[in-house]
Amino acid sequence: MQDDDGLSLPIGGVIEDVYITAPVSRGGDGITVYGSDGPVVIRNCTVDLGRWPLDKLDEGISGVDGARAEARMTKVCRVGKGVLWGNGDYPESDAARGELLLEDCIVRDIGRRAPEAQDGVRVIMRRCVIRNWGIGSRFTVRSFGAWAHDGASIRAEDCVFWQDRFLQAGLWGFVVDLANWIGWCWQRRDWNLLHWFLPGVCRGLTASQGGKVSARRCYANHWWIRLQGHQGARMEKREALALMARLESRMVPR
Numbered sequence: 001m002q003d004d005d006g007l008s009l010p011i012g013g014v015i016e017d018v019y020i021t022a023p024v025s026r027g028g029d030g031i032t033v034y035g036s037d038g039p040v041v042i043r044n045c046t047v048d049l050g051r052w053p054l055d056k057l058d059e060g061i062s063g064v065d066g067a068r069a070e071a072r073m074t075k076v077c078r079v080g081k082g083v084l085w086g087n088g089d090y091p092e093s094d095a096a097r098g099e100l101l102l103e104d105c106i107v108r109d110i111g112r113r114a115p116e117a118q119d120g121v122r123v124i125m126r127r128c129v130i131r132n133w134g135i136g137s138r139f140t141v142r143s144f145g146a147w148a149h150d151g152a153s154i155r156a157e158d159c160v161f162w163q164d165r166f167l168q169a170g171l172w173g174f175v176v177d178l179a180n181w182i183g184w185c186w187q188r189r190d191w192n193l194l195h196w197f198l199p200g201v202c203r204g205l206t207a208s209q210g211g212k213v214s215a216r217r218c219y220a221n222h223w224w225i226r227l228q229g230h231q232g233a234r235m236e237k238r239e240a241l242a243l244m245a246r247l248e249s250r251m252v253p254r
Contacts, residue, residue, distance in 0.1 A: 124157075
């Protein structure tokens with residue numbers, strides 16, 4: 001992979017210690033992993049595209065055509081779309097091979113996709129912080145945190161889902177978000193009313209249209225943040241604050 005300024009990133013293998021402030025792929029992604037790349041490790045990286053207008057961007061990190069990757073100690077922030085695994089164009093290869101592991105990662109101050117999993121891919125999240133999805137400066141169309149649909153699955157373990165405020169995109173953004181969720185469900189002929197009327201700001205970890213999610217020992221800082229499929233005791237607030245502080249302190253611009 002190579003950006004317009006000539007920054008070279010390895011194909012396959014390890015992407016390490018990279019601070020990305022401009023789209024690397026021509027499609028507007030910070031990092032794109034393809035199935036043909038083989039297993040990829042993304043380690044100690046930051047994707048911060050906050051100085052770019054949304055119409056010049058696509059994903060912070062994306063996995064395409066059966067991509068397999070592990071992301072560790074990596075931060076994605078100030079993008080419209082955070083992390084997408086399975087892009088809708090290769091449903092067969094994504095269902096057969098698409099996998100993503102997120103460990104000790106932060107996805108924050110984004111519009112949506114933290115992450116989004118579709119077309120049968122499998123995503124595991126461990127000790128991740130998902131904070132402030134649907135934020136006004138990065139909001140378009142709809143908002144949500146982690147969402148699995150169309151046969152995909154997400155499992156979250158020891159993760160924090162945190163919203164600083166309810167009206168992240170203001171009152172008008174709230175209305176636009178809800179209207180587009182209603183439109184999405186109508187288009188997909190999904191008659192579950194919760195899928196229609198749950199605002200994006202409340203969608204911490206959710207599944208619909210054939211997706212599956214599960215969670216253990218996770219934390220949400222407001223009662224209205226939905227963590228679908230959570231089993232057992234929740235993480236305590238002091239543990240959540242400690243995890244957030246530890247990850248933020250280790251992920252500083254270089």
